[in-house]
Amino acid sequence: MSAPGPTETLRRLAAHLQRRARWRWPEILFWLAILAAIFALPLRAGIINEVLIAGLFALSLDLILGLAGIVSLGHAAFLGLGAYAAAILASKGLAHPMLGLVFGAAVAAFAGLVTAPLLLRGGDLTRLMVTLGVSLMLGELANRNSWLTGGADGLNFSIAPLLGLFPIDFTGQRNAALYSFAVLFVLFAVARRLAHSPFGLALAAIRENRLRAGALGVDTGLRIVAIYTVAAAYAGAAGALLAQTTQIASLDLFDFHRSADVMLMLIIGGTGYLYGGLIGAAAFIVLRDVISAATPEYWEFWIGLALVILVLAGRERIAAAPRKLVALVAPRAARRGAA
């Protein structure tokens, strides 16, 4: 075997480094399929909208957990903040959806920036407790300051049509889903770009070996604060979308179960490749809908069972099962397919 020449090495190297940055056709199909579903299933626009928003929320968690390896059990704090920020703005008469969206994301980002330094000390357990604590505090603040938030009754408001043309309230559920889709797609594309940049590479290094990342000159603390702030903005945007498309912000947005559910979604779909949150959100919500229709009181039992099987059997093995089945039935075809 002769050594490859320098030009060949350079070419292979550049291709290797950029292999993930290029959009592939299954990805494009994925997005087109969602768009098609919104138009093909008008009666399901509500649940599709819910999935898209949950997917954005899970994407936000993936930015910190999947990219940088930072765990959180209080991500709902930013969902709630974004929702209330958008709701309060709208209730004061500034009811343009885009305005509320940006405001919700900005308020959540600010809260992320302020609380991120708390995550730099200690291990995973510390981070779980700190994030949980912050979300509990914010939830209680929203409860206490009912003059602003409506307290336990929640905050009802009306939302202006999108761009002054398209209503996104209950009369325009498809518009609402399209609005959420557009926001999700743009934010996903940004996250994707970020993940494949040198900044994203540094986050991967922090996740894989924080000691060595620091020893190579990566200011690990600064990077963690940066991505946590971005993730908070994403969660805030998800909260704003949720409030705007339902015209209510309620205290349960801060609830622990929101933080736990989004973690489940991400684990179901898989962390670190950005689509996991979207796939997990769809699986979680559809599963919940189907099971709760069959057994309204005990649906959590089945979700729990699915989760236990998933983590014990391993997602990779479950995903590989169809291929192995094919290999059993038609070994030659499978080998040719693998080559």
Place this chain on the structure above:
Amino acid sequence: MSAPALEARDLVRRFGALAATDGVSFAIERGARHALIGPNGAGKTTLINLLTGVIRPTAGQVLLEGRDVTHLKPSARVRMGLSRTFQINQLFPDLTPAESLGLAISERNGSGADFWRAAGSRPAIVAEIADLLMRFGLEAEMDRPTRRLPYGKQRLLEIALALAARPRVLLLDEPAAGVPEDERQDILAALAALPPDVAILLIEHDMDLVFNFAERILVLAAGRLLTEGAPEAIAADERVRAVYLGEDAHG
């Protein structure tokens, strides 16, 4: 005369009543090859941690090319030219050698916080990664996850990563530790080919390697600098023999 590349002044680090580092002073000139030896428990690891900034000294100073870095974070010291390798591999298991090196180079030249450009889109960085891969014989493994690399190749990547930071001072912590005999020559060749203008402090148990590599040897015992000198002088020093013989039971 210019300031030494690396200088320690009266470094002290106490853990409770124990002085793990006890008044250590030394200087390494630009491009010099020094080795640090000493029996187990002499305080070599503590000293490295003090130099790199992982822990803060109780007293004393660390200077890099004349600048006081005693109160700087490890990452800031790296950017000022102090780089290290680890005795136990500290790599990024799921990243490939090419990605790991790209990261180290980006951090060094200040484009590591670049969040909008695709990694691998700057020809200058790609060329530098290729150069490092070829210098350390890693080009065939460049796109394999690091955890799948043979141990010897991982040791080479350890050094390549430290060098990607373009250090003025390089601390090598037992670079040949655990490397099987047939891959050892690659490590020795890599050490011999390190840039001549980089000052190197080699921390090593392997005396063959130490006496082959170093122009000057520092001997640490019980947290203090026992002696410092040329290899011949150290080899003939009775006190050095005594601290090692006293420790013979450890091997």
